[in-house]
Amino acid sequence: MIELCKVEKSYPVGAGRYYVLRRIEMQVREGDFITIMGPSGAGKSTLLSIIGMLDGDWSGEYDFLDHPVHKLNMKQRAELNKKYIGFVFQQYHLLDGLTVAENLDIPLSYRNIKAADRQAIVADTLDRFHIVGKRDLFPSQLSGGQQQLVAVARAVIANPKLILADEPTGNLHSSQGKEIMELFKKLNEEGTTIIQVTHNESWAAYGHRIIKLVDGWITSQK
Numbered sequence: 001m002i003e004l005c006k007v008e009k010s011y012p013v014g015a016g017r018y019y020v021l022r023r024i025e026m027q028v029r030e031g032d033f034i035t036i037m038g039p040s041g042a043g044k045s046t047l048l049s050i051i052g053m054l055d056g057d058w059s060g061e062y063d064f065l066d067h068p069v070h071k072l073n074m075k076q077r078a079e080l081n082k083k084y085i086g087f088v089f090q091q092y093h094l095l096d097g098l099t100v101a102e103n104l105d106i107p108l109s110y111r112n113i114k115a116a117d118r119q120a121i122v123a124d125t126l127d128r129f130h131i132v133g134k135r136d137l138f139p140s141q142l143s144g145g146q147q148q149l150v151a152v153a154r155a156v157i158a159n160p161k162l163i164l165a166d167e168p169t170g171n172l173h174s175s176q177g178k179e180i181m182e183l184f185k186k187l188n189e190e191g192t193t194i195i196q197v198t199h200n201e202s203w204a205a206y207g208h209r210i211i212k213l214v215d216g217w218i219t220s221q222k
């Protein structure tokens with residue numbers, strides 16, 4: 001599903017360059033559940049945003065399904081993202097001007113689903129995440145943990161083929177975190193491919209493979 005070959009990302013610093021990712025080689029099959037771990041600053045979020053096609057400024061080759069991403073323009077990449085990927089951002093990135101229900105509707109609006117059905121799916125999802133009472137609130141009216149729940153709900157609501165989750169439980173109580181991990185486990189058993197970043201050993205173990213990233217290098221994959 002995903003094949004990264006010699007992927008690198010760097011920023012100019014003075015006369016040289018500062019490398020955030022070095023010669024990344026990574027293969028992901030459909031149905032995989034992968035955990036990425038590594039110290040802060042290792043490049044984990046950068047790697048996820050490249051895989052999620054949100055970053056256009058890197059070198060190397062990236063094949064996603066039958067698409068050579070490195071040859072696509074940003075508009076084409078955004079279309080692939082909308083069609084196939086649910087992304088949980090480390091900083092949530094909910095749209096401040098929209099209510100919780102409206103935020104959840106966005107991924108559905110990219111699909112060919114009737115408005116009435118979309119409303120029903122949003123209602124079901126609010127229920128599943130125990131946030132029915134928050135439906136008409138704006139993100140700024142929620143706690144960090146509640147925003148994170150909405151961010152996870154938004155990432156899964158449209159049944160994406162691939163879920164990319166950047167520390168998706170970092171702000172949740174452990175019981176809520178476990179609920180999210182059990183949800184990911186169930187979605188993965190149903191065929192969804194998942195790549196998560198976590199610092200939590202218990203949540204890491206939900207993955208079938210662990211990739212360790214240190215200073216932009218993959219130091220182990222097993």
Ligand SMILES: Nc1ncnc2c1ncn2[C@@H]1O[C@H](COP(=O)(O)OP(=O)(O)O)[C@@H](O)[C@H]1O
Nearest residue numbers: 011018020038039040041042043044045046047
């Ligand atoms: N715009 C930028 N300019 C220079 N360095 C950056 C920029 N954005 C991120 N970085 C650096 O890239 C490295 C990796 O960041 P990140 O992918 O967020 O790491 P992680 O998610 O593993 O904590 C960090 O050292 C960070 O300082």
Ligand SMILES: [Mg+2]
Nearest residue numbers: 044045046090
């Ligand atoms: Mg990060």
